[in-house]
Amino acid sequence: MGPAELVELLGSGFSSKPDQNVVVGLSAFDDAGVIRSPSGDLLVQTVDFFTPIVDDPYIYGAAAAANALSDVYAMGGDPLSALTIACLPIQQLPTEVLKEIFLGAQDKLQEAGCELLGGHTVQDKELKFGFSVTGIVSESTLMMKSKGKEGDVLVLTKGIGTGILATAAKRGVLSKDAETILHQSLVHLNRQASVLAKQFEVRCATDVTGFGLIGHCLDIAKQSKVGITLYAEQIPILPHAYELAKDTKNRAGGLYRNRLFVESKIHINFHDDSLLSLLFDPQTSGGLLLSVPSDRVNQLVQTLLENHEVAAMIGELTGSEIQIKIIR
Ligand code: CO
Ligand code: CO
Numbered sequence: 001m002g003p004a005e006l007v008e009l010l011g012s013g014f015s016s017k018p019d020q021n022v023v024v025g026l027s028a029f030d031d032a033g034v035i036r037s038p039s040g041d042l043l044v045q046t047v048d049f050f051t052p053i054v055d056d057p058y059i060y061g062a063a064a065a066a067n068a069l070s071d072v073y074a075m076g077g078d079p080l081s082a083l084t085i086a087c088l089p090i091q092q093l094p095t096e097v098l099k100e101i102f103l104g105a106q107d108k109l110q111e112a113g114c115e116l117l118g119g120h121t122v123q124d125k126e127l128k129f130g131f132s133v134t135g136i137v138s139e140s141t142l143m144m145k146s147k148g149k150e151g152d153v154l155v156l157t158k159g160i161g162t163g164i165l166a167t168a169a170k171r172g173v174l175s176k177d178a179e180t181i182l183h184q185s186l187v188h189l190n191r192q193a194s195v196l197a198k199q200f201e202v203r204c205a206t207d208v209t210g211f212g213l214i215g216h217c218l219d220i221a222k223q224s225k226v227g228i229t230l231y232a233e234q235i236p237i238l239p240h241a242y243e244l245a246k247d248t249k250n251r252a253g254g255l256y257r258n259r260l261f262v263e264s265k266i267h268i269n270f271h272d273d274s275l276l277s278l279l280f281d282p283q284t285s286g287g288l289l290l291s292v293p294s295d296r297v298n299q300l301v302q303t304l305l306e307n308h309e310v311a312a313m314i315g316e317l318t319g320s321e322i323q324i325k326i327i328r
Pocket of ligand 2: 031206
């Protein structure tokens with residue numbers, strides 16, 4: 001959960017007077033908070049944890065780490081340290097499984113150059129696992145949802161469909177091949193995409209997670225006070241996800257809530273139920289959604305592709321009315 005979700009949950013009656021050292025606080029509705037330390041460095045802080053999304057404990061641990069780190073990358077930050085949050089059904093959970101979860105997480109944190117300093121565990125009926133991550137960010141390259149400008153091009157750095165694939169896996173109808181694709185996407189770090197985006201003067205970004213691609217597009221639209229046009233054909237979709245999305249049983253409950261939440265702000269000029277469900281599909285450890293100055297976008301996309309990242313130009317920031325047009 002990001003600060004935005006917290007504020008939404010607490011409602012309008014809750015407000016806080018932030019200290020002058022708060023650079024990005026609750027009211028910014030961003031992916032992580034940013035505070036200036038007494039020495040002048042900007043610290044970026046976030047927390048994220050969730051119930052198992054896959055059966056494989058190693059992949060679950062790695063995905064939880066990649067997902068928590070992602071909010072730091074979405075701010076243009078560099079993760080330094082992590083604390084784990086683990087709610088454990090101690091009686092039912094074999095030590096071997098628990099070890100695998102932590103191994104997966106540790107490997108991913110190491111890949112990110114992020115040190116695990118400690119954490120806290122409690123007993124719980126249902127397993128939950130994740131991290132609070134602290135990083136540093138420089139004021140000049142800080143990426144925020146509010147910094148998008150009309151004319152920017154939207155670039156997405158991972159295919160969508162993790163929710164559909166994970167739901168299919170839980171139902172036992174996911175092929176081995178599709179499962180591998182799901183796992184690879186979940187554990188892939190947004191680090192390189194973030195580093196390159198900063199180099200190419202991207203100052204507006206978010207990561208695609210629980211609200212689905214459209215929900216996170218709407219976040220940028222609202223905070224940057226712009227409209228967004230998406231080109232449906234250019235949106236990258238994980239292999240097998242489109243076919244699986246045709247079966248409504250593979251659509252998670254969150255998908256319908258996401259759709260209801262944004263319905264009044266979207267305009268669609270085609271009928272493709274499977275594609276639409278993917279646009280609302282809640283993602284775990286999804287890609288970065290980058291709002292890129294139009295004169296830098298070709299170079300950035302080319303560089304991302306050369307570095308084996310996904311980089312799809314999926315739309316643009318258009319006009320000042322906060323809405324999303326999806327066309328094909
Ligand atoms: Co988050
Ligand atoms: Co986020």
